[in-house]
Amino acid sequence: MNTSLLNRRTIRRYADRDIDPNRLNGLLALAARTQTMGNLQLYSVIVTTSAEGKAALAPSHFNQPMTTQAPVVLTICADFRRTSRWAECRRAVPGYNNFLSFLNAATDALLYTQTFCNLAEAEGLGLCYLGTTLYNPQPIIDALKLPQLVFPVATLTVGWPDEVPALSDRLPLESFVHSETYHDPTPDDIDRYYTPKEQLPENRHFVELNQKETLAQIFTDIRYTREANESCSQALLDALRNQGFLGNEE
Amino acid sequence: MNTSLLNRRTIRRYADRDIDPNRLNGLLALAARTQTMGNLQLYSVIVTTSAEGKAALAPSHFNQPMTTQAPVVLTICADFRRTSRWAECRRAVPGYNNFLSFLNAATDALLYTQTFCNLAEAEGLGLCYLGTTLYNPQPIIDALKLPQLVFPVATLTVGWPDEVPALSDRLPLESFVHSETYHDPTPDDIDRYYTPKEQLPENRHFVELNQKETLAQIFTDIRYTREANESCSQALLDALRNQGFLGNEE
Numbered sequence: 020m021n022t023s024l025l026n027r028r029t030i031r032r033y034a035d036r037d038i039d040p041n042r043l044n045g046l047l048a049l050a051a052r053t054q055t056m057g058n059l060q061l062y063s064v065i066v067t068t069s070a071e072g073k074a075a076l077a078p079s080h081f082n083q084p085m086t087t088q089a090p091v092v093l094t095i096c097a098d099f100r101r102t103s104r105w106a107e108c109r110r111a112v113p114g115y116n117n118f119l120s121f122l123n124a125a126t127d128a129l130l131y132t133q134t135f136c137n138l139a140e141a142e143g144l145g146l147c148y149l150g151t152t153l154y155n156p157q158p159i160i161d162a163l164k165l166p167q168l169v170f171p172v173a174t175l176t177v178g179w180p181d182e183v184p185a186l187s188d189r190l191p192l193e194s195f196v197h198s199e200t201y202h203d204p205t206p207d208d209i210d211r212y213y214t215p216k217e218q219l220p221e222n223r224h225f226v227e228l229n230q231k232e233t234l235a236q237i238f239t240d241i242r243y244t245r246e247a248n249e250s251c252s253q254a255l256l257d258a259l260r261n262q263g264f265l266g267n268e269e
Numbered sequence: 270m271n272t273s274l275l276n277r278r279t280i281r282r283y284a285d286r287d288i289d290p291n292r293l294n295g296l297l298a299l300a301a302r303t304q305t306m307g308n309l310q311l312y313s314v315i316v317t318t319s320a321e322g323k324a325a326l327a328p329s330h331f332n333q334p335m336t337t338q339a340p341v342v343l344t345i346c347a348d349f350r351r352t353s354r355w356a357e358c359r360r361a362v363p364g365y366n367n368f369l370s371f372l373n374a375a376t377d378a379l380l381y382t383q384t385f386c387n388l389a390e391a392e393g394l395g396l397c398y399l400g401t402t403l404y405n406p407q408p409i410i411d412a413l414k415l416p417q418l419v420f421p422v423a424t425l426t427v428g429w430p431d432e433v434p435a436l437s438d439r440l441p442l443e444s445f446v447h448s449e450t451y452h453d454p455t456p457d458d459i460d461r462y463y464t465p466k467e468q469l470p471e472n473r474h475f476v477e478l479n480q481k482e483t484l485a486q487i488f489t490d491i492r493y494t495r496e497a498n499e500s501c502s503q504a505l506l507d508a509l510r511n512q513g514f515l516g517n518e519e
Contacts, residue, residue: 024299024302024384024388025299025302027302027304029304044442044446047442047446048442049274049275051439051440051442051445052274052275052277052439053383053386054277054279054386054396054398056400057488057492057493058437058438058439059488060439060440060444060445062445063445063446063447063451064445064446064447065447065448065449065450065451066446066447066448066449067449068448068449069449072449096451098445100453101444101445101454101462102488104453104454104459105459105462105463105485106485106486106488106489108456108459108460108485109463109482109483109484109485109486110482110483110485110486111483111485111486111488111489111490112489112495113489113495114489114493114494114495114496114498114499115493115498117495117498117499117502118502118505118506119403119404119498119499119501119502119505120493120498120502122375122403122505123400123403125372125375126379126400126403126422126423129376129379129380129383130379130382130383130386130398132380132383133303133379133380133382133383133384133387134274134383134386134387136303136304136380137383137384137387138274146304148304148380150306150373150376153369153372153373153376154369163449163450163451164450164451165451166451166453169451172376173376187308188308189301189302189308189310190301190310192294192297192298192301194310194351195301195310195312195313195314195348195351196294196297196313196314196316197313197314197315197316198315198316198318199315199316199317199318199319199322199413200315200413200414201313201315201346201413201414201415201416201419203350203354203416204351204354206358209354209355209358210358212351212355213355213359232359232360233359233360233361234359235355235356235358235359235360235361236356236359236360236361238307238309238352238356238361239356239361239362239363239364240361242307243307243364243365243370244364245362245363245364245365245367246364248364248365248367248369248370249364249367249369251369252367252368252369252370255368255369255372256368
């Protein structure tokens with residue numbers, strides 16, 4: 020895996036070739052060896068392979084072409100529903116309609132997701148992780164018919180790669196690893212951490228193209244703006260409430 | 270990695286042997302190849318190796334012995350602080366003091382965490398994932414001196430294994446993989462999914478020891494009760510607010 024990880028890149032274009040369902044199921048099963056809270060496996064995976072299913076999900080992912088072009092779309096959900104149903108069938112009273120339980124299940128789901136990613140990439144599959152899942156979850160909930168206490172936290176498009184994009188850069192280790200307590204970065208630290216990224220030709224080009232002064236402005240003014248973050252935060256909280264994770268409505 | 274994953278178990282007892290810092294840093298650096306939102310790497314890792322540092326964290330983890338016995342404790346944090354500082358140093362106005370940004374950073378942090386787990390376990394290291402991180406984050410925030418927009422989401426104790434516990438069971442694939450839409454489990458499904466787990470000798474013993482009727486009651490009445498979940502949900506939301514992720518207090 021070390022080698023595949025060193026060479027990993029997000030893949031957004033896929034060959035016209037299906038993924039053998041046995042292979043996919045084998046990876047989905049093996050990923051479940053990941054540690055999980057109380058061994059409860061607080062996640063579910065919705066596998067979308069039909070053209071209609073992908074088309075229904077596409078708008079939630081800003082109609083990015085990989086959503087419909089990939090042979091498989093996986094929506095990984097935080098799931099306290101199955102465990103709660105189990106309790107109800109066994110004379111036990113579940114108490115998981117609260118925020119901690121959401122974060123516990125989301126954690127289980129995301130750890131599971133990443134083991135799946137590492138396994139699939141080690142087999143040569145190409146993945147794109149769609150962060151858009153959290154921007155507007157309600158239409159995804161509706162399309163996949165997710166019941167109470169099930170909430171989508173990650174989406175992966177999966178297929179055989181049809182491109183070899185450039186490796187992306189990463190920040191130096193010292194920028195994100197801290198010894199004993201958090202080291203708040205000084206302006207000099209920030210220069211040292213971020214200047215190499217800012218000087219990459221593609222990033223300089225991107226700043227110029229968008230008529231911005233700095234790369235950071237690309238993020239704050241265009242890609243992840245306060246306005247979008249705040250309106251999506253509200254949509255996210257509303258969807259969490261609808262799915263029963265923020266109260267005692269049950 | 271497939272083999273190490275098939276054999277993976279949580280390790281709570283460690284040999285009296287340090288982890289070479291170069292090895293640890295190599296794993297922490299390689300794990301950063303994991304995909305990340307906008308390539309921003311919205312996480313930080315606090316490495317605790319001092320006896321005082323571990324002792325300060327131990328109460329937050331219910332004084333579980335691995336917290337002080339492991340040579341290394343890693344606290345992985347959702348971090349929008351470094352990115353916001355970068356913006357501030359570059360004439361950009363960050364807007365990440367909101368709930369979506371917390372979940373985006375928590376996602377980055379958890380995906381990073383799991384790649385680190387996969388890599389470390391493939392090298393023969395033993396890990397225990399401490400879910401207690403989310404139960405009462407404020408003392409962890411205080412001990413590690415985490416500033417605004419940094420929030421602990423996962424803790425790993427790391428060392429060389431000094432035990433070989435039994436492999437834990439997992440639910441069948443059909444219980445957590447759904448085709449196209451969510452299949453709400455019927456009572457028959459629940460029986461099929463959970464009976465093998467309920468019949469394991471250790472689980473039967475556990476139910477008897479605790480004088481419960483069913484294994485599910487062990488979870489609802491003892492391990493993860495509604496009362497604890499609700500009081501921890503409040504503590505979690507309070508800590509998120511204190512760290513600036515729930516509002517416009519900045």
